Amino acid sequence: MSNAMTVVKDAYAAFGQGDVHALLALIPADIDWRVVGPASLPYPTTCRTRGEVQRYFADLFSAEEITKFEPREFIDAGEHIVVIGFVAATIKATGKSFESEWVHIFTIKDGLVTRWLEFFDTAARP
Structure with missing residues (x-):
């Protein structure tokens, strides 16, 4: 397994344990972190700093309860x-659930995540 793959798997392990601080330790002070989707999402779609990524996770977890999160294929x-993976979540404000496959693209340099892009079916999110 490459060093880059180890970093990515460590990031997913931290996320799965709800350990945002361990995940944040895997990114540099400046980052290209984007959710490709509409600006109407209740969490930031572009982050440029570790602090903005931390806010992204706080806003994500206040907006949605993730009930299933499965990274399924690693390239x-x-x-x-x-x-390539799958997510199921419930929107806390409405109680409505949604499911979507997703794609995450990471760039790893010097053992840190310098770029993260997420693509998911935003139309599936009511």
Whole structure:
């Protein structure tokens, strides 16, 4: 397993344990962190600093209860790792649930996540 893949799997392990601080330790002070989707999402869609990523997670967890999160396929392309997965969540404000497959694209440099992009079916989120 490449060092980049180890970093990505460590990030998912931290997320799965709800350990946002361990996940934040895997990113540099400046980052390119984006959810590709509409600006109407109740959490930031572009983050440039570790503090903004921390706010992203706080806003995400206040808006949604994630009931299933499954990274399913890992594609190793050197410093770029692509992960295909699945999420099920409930929107806290409405109680409505949704499911979506997703794709995460990571860039790892010097053992840190320098870029993270998420694509998911935003139309599935009511």
